[in-house]
Amino acid sequence: MSHHKVEVKNLQHIYPDGTVALHDVSFLIRHGESVAIIGANGAGKSTLLLHLNGYLPATSGEIVIGDAKLAKENLVQIRRTVGMVFQDPDDQLFMPTVFDDVAFGPLNMGLAAKEVETRVMDALHRVEAADLRDKPPYHLSGGEKKRVAIATVLSMLPEILVLDEPTNGLDPHARRQLIALLQVFHHTRIVTSHDLDMVLELCERTIVLQEGRVMADGPTLDIFADEELLKTCRLEKPFAMQGCPICSPGIRTMPAQKPMVLPHGDKHHDHDHEH
Amino acid sequence: MPAIDGSFLDFKQLDLLAMRQTSVHRLDPRAKVLTTIIFILCVVSFGRYEISAMLPFLIYPAVLMAVGDLPGGYILRKILIVIPFALIIGIFNPVFDRQVIMQLGPLDIWGGWVSCASILIRAILTASVAIILVAVTGFPAICEALEKLGMPKVFAVQLLFLYRYIFVLTDEGVRTARARQLRTFGKRGFGIRQFGSMVGHLLLRTWDRAERIHMAMLARGFCGEFHTTRAQSRFGRDEIVFMGGWMTLFIFLRIYNAPQLLGSLFTGNTP
Numbered sequence: 001m002s003h004h005k006v007e008v009k010n011l012q013h014i015y016p017d018g019t020v021a022l023h024d025v026s027f028l029i030r031h032g033e034s035v036a037i038i039g040a041n042g043a044g045k046s047t048l049l050l051h052l053n054g055y056l057p058a059t060s061g062e063i064v065i066g067d068a069k070l071a072k073e074n075l076v077q078i079r080r081t082v083g084m085v086f087q088d089p090d091d092q093l094f095m096p097t098v099f100d101d102v103a104f105g106p107l108n109m110g111l112a113a114k115e116v117e118t119r120v121m122d123a124l125h126r127v128e129a130a131d132l133r134d135k136p137p138y139h140l141s142g143g144e145k146k147r148v149a150i151a152t153v154l155s156m157l158p159e160i161l162v163l164d165e166p167t168n169g170l171d172p173h174a175r176r177q178l179i180a181l182l183q184v185f186h187h188t189r190i191v192t193s194h195d196l197d198m199v200l201e202l203c204e205r206t207i208v209l210q211e212g213r214v215m216a217d218g219p220t221l222d223i224f225a226d227e228e229l230l231k232t233c234r235l236e237k238p239f240a241m242q243g244c245p246i247c248s249p250g251i252r253t254m255p256a257q258k259p260m261v262l263p264h265g266d267k268h269h270d271h272d273h274e275h
Numbered sequence: 276m277p278a279i280d281g282s283f284l285d286f287k288q289l290d291l292l293a294m295r296q297t298s299v300h301r302l303d304p305r306a307k308v309l310t311t312i313i314f315i316l317c318v319v320s321f322g323r324y325e326i327s328a329m330l331p332f333l334i335y336p337a338v339l340m341a342v343g344d345l346p347g348g349y350i351l352r353k354i355l356i357v358i359p360f361a362l363i364i365g366i367f368n369p370v371f372d373r374q375v376i377m378q379l380g381p382l383d384i385w386g387g388w389v390s391c392a393s394i395l396i397r398a399i400l401t402a403s404v405a406i407i408l409v410a411v412t413g414f415p416a417i418c419e420a421l422e423k424l425g426m427p428k429v430f431a432v433q434l435l436f437l438y439r440y441i442f443v444l445t446d447e448g449v450r451t452a453r454a455r456q457l458r459t460f461g462k463r464g465f466g467i468r469q470f471g472s473m474v475g476h477l478l479l480r481t482w483d484r485a486e487r488i489h490m491a492m493l494a495r496g497f498c499g500e501f502h503t504t505r506a507q508s509r510f511g512r513d514e515i516v517f518m519g520g521w522m523t524l525f526i527f528l529r530i531y532n533a534p535q536l537l538g539s540l541f542t543g544n545t546p
Contacts, residue, residue: 050490053494055490055493055494076496076498079493079494079495079496080496082494083494084491084494086487086490086491086494088487090443090484091484091487091488091490091491092491094436094439094440094488094491094492095435095439096414096415096435096438096439097415104492104495104497105495105496107502108495108496108497108498108500108502109496134294136290136439137439138287138439138442138443139287139290152495153494153495156495156496
């Protein structure tokens with residue numbers, strides 16, 4: 001199944017003002033893979049994403065989606081294959097009602113009304129938002145907006161899902177709900193985020209960008225274990241991989257606290273290991 | 276900026292009202308839009324000193340509010356927002372137009388006062404029907420109706436975008452204003468200069484957002500054509516009765532001065 005692969009070869013992007021946003025970026029993402037692209041602010045993550053569906057033209061290098069090289073002539077097909085969920089759902093939800101919004105893509109694809117209806121309702125059911133169908137977008141909560149934004153893309157049945165900071169601005173419950181939702185998708189998934197705990201749960205592979213270059217590309221756990229690499233890229237281990245703040249107080253940058261005296265032996269919380 | 280904050284939240288209320296299901300809400304939007312247009316044309320076309328002949332027109336907003344189950348206090352507050360603007364237009368009439376056109380006992384009534392009152396009544400009538408139209412139809416449906424009635428699609432789409440993003444934009448504006456207010460400690464900041472740069476920033480942010488929205492549209496296959504699936508609403512008997520009835524009444528009220536007619540019925544004097 002090589003036809004849903006994403007291949008980026010020696011991609012370079014220079015903005016009109018001369019800023020070099022991407023230097024010679026190359027990677028290959030295979031069908032069904034879930035890959036995180038992480039890096040500090042300004043590392044080039046968003047610029048890279050905007051290339052994947054041809055919004056920004058590459059200064060040099062090329063992008064291959066499936067078996068087709070991305071070019072002006074096949075943009076429509078590529079955009080149908082690569083579903084892009086933007087960071088701010090307010091940018092993505094522009095129609096008067098949730099239903100109209102989710103139907104926007106399928107209608108542009110020229111589908112019949114009946115088929116559109118089925119697709120919209122399927123997509124809304126998948127993100128558990130079917131009861132929101134007649135609501136205007138500005139009546140939705142942050143978490144609801146995000147889920148509907150994902151539905152607007154799902155309704156086009158893309159092969160590849162690209163998500164820019166999906167958990168940004170969500171409360172812990174909505175974030176948990178979204179992660180659970182993304183876990184059951186079988187699409188090829190490309191996610192950028194600063195939420196490294198989500199990356200740990202969702203992506204088996206991670207690509208680290210710094211100043212427009214690929215600094216590392218490998219299994220997520222290996223990347224997060226490399227403290228030297230994380231430090232040079234202005235990153236940090238996910239909280240889940242950092243020590244317990246009670247028994248190893250020096251781990252955070254906060255002033256050290258006295259270890260708490262625990263009433264029952266050495267075990268505490270839900271840790272299954274002895275301290 | 277609690278005032279601006281509040282009035283925009285209220286707009287969402289208007290939207291919620293439009294989701295109700297009364298007999299007026301169910302009518303085809305085109306019927307309501309056309310009736311409203313005729314209403315406004317009739318009211319606006321009265322002479323500048325006319326007052327009494329316009330009063331019976333109040334029946335249309337009153338009936339719609341009753342049948343559409345709209346909260347009177349809320350609609351009234353919305354209308355109050357418009358009145359200052361009407362006053363600005365009419366306030367100088369009494370200064371320039373001092374011709375006495377009426378005598379109320381010892382009191383000379385200048386034409387300016389009458390025309391100023393006339394402007395106010397017009398403003399109240401037209402603003403109320405426009406607000407009620409949105410409250411019983413919903414803004415998107417009005418745009419769709421206008422489009423079906425022949426307005427170019429580009430304008431309809433523009434109106435829809437305006438309506439969608441006015442909330443986002445005011446949110447941004449209110450946040451900026453709040454940030455400024457919190458750091459000026461009750462003083463006026465740097466006045467107009469700073470205000471200019473604030474508005475400039477807002478414009479730039481709007482520009483950015485427009486670009487991102489366009490990106491999101493392109494990503495979903497937008498090629499310049501808007502499609503909708505909404506069920507074709509039918510122009511049936513109810514719509515014809517609604518439109519026919521009201522329009523006949525409006526035209527009758529426009530040609531004959533109803534209060535005067537009524538008066539002459541009792542007094543026996545023909546006008």
